[in-house]
Amino acid sequence: MDDETDPLKPRRPGSTDPVGIAARRGIRSYVLRAGRMTDLQRSSFETLSARWCVPFRPGESFAAESTFGRTAPLVVEIGFGMGVATAQIAAALPDRNFLGIEVHTPGVGKLLSEIESRGLSNLRILHHDAVEFLESCVPSRSVSGFHIFFPDPWPKKRHHKRRLIQRPLTDLLASRLEPGGYLYFVTDWEEYALWARDVLDSTPGLANRFPQGWADRTPWRPVTKFERRALTEGRAIRELWFEKA
Numbered sequence: 001m002d003d004e005t006d007p008l009k010p011r012r013p014g015s016t017d018p019v020g021i022a023a024r025r026g027i028r029s030y031v032l033r034a035g036r037m038t039d040l041q042r043s044s045f046e047t048l049s050a051r052w053c054v055p056f057r058p059g060e061s062f063a064a065e066s067t068f069g070r071t072a073p074l075v076v077e078i079g080f081g082m083g084v085a086t087a088q089i090a091a092a093l094p095d096r097n098f099l100g101i102e103v104h105t106p107g108v109g110k111l112l113s114e115i116e117s118r119g120l121s122n123l124r125i126l127h128h129d130a131v132e133f134l135e136s137c138v139p140s141r142s143v144s145g146f147h148i149f150f151p152d153p154w155p156k157k158r159h160h161k162r163r164l165i166q167r168p169l170t171d172l173l174a175s176r177l178e179p180g181g182y183l184y185f186v187t188d189w190e191e192y193a194l195w196a197r198d199v200l201d202s203t204p205g206l207a208n209r210f211p212q213g214w215a216d217r218t219p220w221r222p223v224t225k226f227e228r229r230a231l232t233e234g235r236a237i238r239e240l241w242f243e244k245a
């Protein structure tokens with residue numbers, strides 16, 4: 001996508017175009033809490049960040065090839081939490097490059113220890129706000145897949161504006177996907193699932209690959225502790241798989 005058609009290009013004053021993401025700054029999809037770190041998380045964070053974390057450099061293009069030392073489809077996960085699914089998926093799909101993004105420091109420490117102990121050379125971490133990074137550093141049509149698993153549902157109406165899946169954030173994701181690229185979203189929050197399906201349906205350039213609505217579970221997405229609890233408590237797991245035309 002060139003600058004003229006980029007939906008995220010800053011708008012002229014008085015323009016009737018949809019508002020750009022920059023105007024939303026200050027509304028975050030997370031709240032930073034001072035989480036306690038285990039000794040392993042802290043030592044992994046201190047000793048392994050330099051090796052496996054990519055720096056956030058506003059305005060500078062993320063150079064996937066030199067970061068991973070090879071050319072391979074790039075999958076970006078937004079909000080990996082403790083990285084349990086992230087590590088297992090990276091191990092199961094060694095022919096893809098994975099970039100996991102998370103703001104929560106204990107989770108970054110935990111996933112760093114997994115990268116090291118499992119020898120996951122196809123996984124890197126960005127410890128920063130995913131929206132800012134995607135907007136400022138990720139070229140258009142450069143991502144082969146986005147994973148968003150069990151994002152914060154922000155259930156109260158006054159907090160809906162914090163949801164990751166909403167426009168124009170989904171326009172940003174669509175613009176960064178390469179043709180044929182996918183967005184894989186999973187939630188146990190029924191109302192967010194319906195909301196996300198509507199939002200993605202209305203995002204230009206994205207199409208639902210499952211015309212009946214919900215997607216089938218992929219064989220490579222592991223069942224996490226969180227998901228098992230949701231199932232035990234009787235909540236359905238909803239999956240969405242949209243592709244870039």
Ligand SMILES: C[S@@+](CC[C@H](N)C(=O)[O-])C[C@H]1O[C@@H](n2cnc3c(N)ncnc32)[C@H](O)[C@@H]1O
Nearest residue numbers: 029030079080081102103129130149150151152
């Ligand atoms: C409910 S947790 C889910 C974690 C994990 N995906 C899972 O399935 O267990 C959502 C995570 O997304 C992270 N997050 C939310 N918005 C983010 C953003 N804009 N950039 C990076 N991380 C974000 C939060 O810090 C939180 O750890």
